[in-house]
Amino acid sequence: MAGSLQQLTLRPLSQTVKHPLCVKHPPSVKYVRCFLSELIRKHEAVHMEPLDELYEALAEVLMAEEPTQCHRSYLLSCHFEKVRWMQSHNVCPSEIGFLCAALTPSRPIQISSLSPGSRINSLPVSAQPSGDSVTLSESTAIVSHGTTGLVTWDAALYLAEWAIENPATFAHRTVLELGSGAGLTGLAICKTCCPSTYVFSDCHSCVLEQLRGNILLNGLSLEPDTTDPERHPGHNAHDTESPRVTVAQLDWDVVTAPELAAFRPDVIIAADVLYCPETVMSLVRVLQRLSACLKDQQAPEAYIAFTVRSPETCWLFTNELGQTGIPWEAVPHHNQKLFPYEEHLDMAILKLIL
DSSP: OHHHHHHHHHHHHHHTTTSHHHHHSOOOHHHHHHHHHHHHHHHHHTTOOOOHHHHHHHHHHHSOOOOSEEEEEEESOOOOOOOOHHHHHTOOHHHHGGGOOOSSOSSOOOOOOOOTTOOOOSSOTTOOOOSOEEEEEEESSSSBTTBSTTSOOHHHHHHHHHHHHOGGGTTTSEEEEESOTTOHHHHHHHHHSOOSEEEEEESOHHHHHHHHHHHHHTTOOOOOOOOOTTTSGGGSOOOSSSOEEEEEEOOTTTOOHHHHHHHOOSEEEEESOOSSHHHHHHHHHHHHHHHHHTTTSOOOEEEEEEEOSOHHHHHHHHHHHHHHTOOEEEOOOOSOOOSOOOTTSOEEEEEEEO
């Protein structure tokens, strides 16, 4: 019994902070320190023999300095088997609840205690995650270089989950993302939804530089950054299975109709861009411009995901859409939760027809 529990205690190390992906692309020092401290605390709480591997791993990061950049890695699909380990080994769930740890947390994990005799119906201890992944280089500061675009926000994770559950929305289509930020949503779509072309866009030079790096980090090739209609990727044949990927510098307040028309998007997405009235107004204007310049093609769909921080800001967005004649509807909440974000947050996706 003790040997089995010790083996299980070490499993989170190999599946999280000591996973080859995390060793190659380290998460933040703060997260690793918090995660290992919690794991050791849970280990000691069940009066098990000390494991040198846990204390050695913690010692590695106790004195380490937090860099300005860290990595976050996300599994895009996980397949878990319902485990019978609890019954077969007669181990109380409260003793090993801390082993149900995610491979790719975006913040120090909050591991809940399980009451004796309770059953685990979510992540079993023997879960072996599989599937593709997205790794991002991000700023360790929420605001850096005068922008919040160097980190991944919750609505981007929420929209990525919805996209993975609805791949037909993007399959063999041209997707334009407004305000791509670190690139999580777009990379998830490129890897799981088979778009023919994907255009990441943002306006801040530091965000664009990090975004290009993250695209290359995930094994995708970049087309030339251009808004010239004659050289845009949509005008040339593409003979590979991977989507055409380009990064465009796009300022919503100054982008012209010809520049927008050159993208010829079938689908437009954006996540966590409704954070102030000024941004809302700029977004509505660019959506109106897109609607006007794409009259000669089938009306594109737009999916805008956001965290409801201010009801007034959300009302402003829907009201302005109504004023400009852009119909919208709320997208039903999806079923699967792949990524770590605060469950109590009020998040939504609106579908617009341009």
